[in-house]
Amino acid sequence: MKRTASQAEKGVVYLIGAGPGDPELLTVKAARLLATADVILHDDLVPEAVIAQCNPHALVTSVGKRCGRKRITQEGIHELMVDSAQRNLSVVRLKSGDPMVFGRAGEELQALRAAGIRFAVVPGITAAFGAAAALGVSLTDRRAASKLIFVTGHHAVTKEQELPVWTGALPEDATLAVYMPGRDYSSLRADLVRNGVAADMPCVAISRAATPEQQVAATTLQHLCEVDPGPAPVLLLIGRAMEHVQAREQAVLQMLEAEPVALPAAENRVQE
Ligand SMILES: C[S@@+](CC[C@H](N)C(=O)[O-])C[C@H]1O[C@@H](n2cnc3c(N)ncnc32)[C@H](O)[C@@H]1O
The missing domain is CATH 3.40.1010.10 (Tetrapyrrole methylase, N-terminal domain)
Known part of the structure; x- marks a missing residue:
């Protein structure tokens, strides 16, 4: 052809x-x-x-x-x-x-x-690359991550038994991209905690990445279950490379609390 x-x-x-x-x-x-x-x-x-x-x-x-x-x-x-x-x-x-x-x-x-x-x-x-671009964050920022792992929260293999999203140790220098994470993150959080992932591990939920409706919620593993991820589709990014997003989102929130301003649509935001 x-x-x-x-x-x-x-x-x-x-x-x-x-x-x-x-x-x-x-x-x-x-x-x-x-x-x-x-x-x-x-x-x-x-x-x-x-x-x-x-x-x-x-x-x-x-x-x-x-x-x-x-x-x-x-x-x-x-x-x-x-x-x-x-x-x-x-x-x-x-x-x-x-x-x-x-x-x-x-x-x-x-x-x-x-x-x-x-x-x-x-x-x-793929969603993870669209999300990384929209967030202005490298999934493999070499100061924090040298491994990139794609996983799904939805398994076709068995419907009767819920399979863990993640099993075994998660390398400290990995970024985990969780596709189809669902709305309840308690079992994912439990899987990661059980495997020794630190409570302060940064987690970012990005809803409708690279569209005008994009929403970002940044938190840590400890508080993952409290996060409102926004409407589907949502992608979860977990790893030290996300620390920058977490710090930036917190700064934006503090700024908005101090003085509410209208932000430009996500796709038109120029990143610094
Ligand atoms: C059936 S999978 C398809 C993945 C797709 N083939 C890809 O490469 O992105 C659907 C999942 O992809 C993710 N996804 C797709 N588009 C997205 C977007 N614009 N923003 C956030 N997540 C997205 C979500 O996790 C969603 O549940």
Whole structure:
């Protein structure tokens, strides 16, 4: 398959990363394919601002399954992709962030391979990278972190038994990015405490990173359960590299308490 295709090819399925939500964070390739594909199958987390970039003549369908609202099964999504490609349409399967990170890409690619459908994967900016940019903090600031660990709070393997988000010792020089952390952080906090993570370990919850609705709540592991993370989607970042965010958010809060001012929208804030 041509690697530089700017037009979506007929009979091909493109697994595309939409990034964290800002349409300007789409790759050039993603934007071109979205503008020319016949069929777009997108997750719930992909915001309207990104959907607006799609070919106006495309058949655009949300195939999200958020919060137990089962509208379509995973097998149903496979069938839609395969059927559309077999009808010689160009198909975009649009996922938030990067399609290969906590996005069921493994199952979808397996279904496409099994049906003999040609496909291509277009990477996107994963939530942790969008969040780091929006926060102005390096996830691997070498003074504090030399390891970056992605984990999910949501496990597909077993529904009966709750699996710990984290087991074993967490290196002091790691940044932990927790995707799908849920709303109750008590078991995550307990897992980390049990494994010797310090009570003063900085934790940052970032809601709707890289969108105009972005919210940031910075705290420590000790107070993690008291935090209001804001509306979904939320990403938790835990580690010493987040100390800077914690200090800055506290300074902003103190300033606002002293003299309330209107802050510019998150995406327009220039960082110093
Ligand atoms: C099903 S996973 C998909 C991850 C996605 N493939 C990625 O690379 O970012 C959904 C989780 O990603 C995180 N997420 C996605 N977009 C986000 C955003 N704009 N702000 C904060 N977290 C986000 C949240 O933890 C959310 O529960």
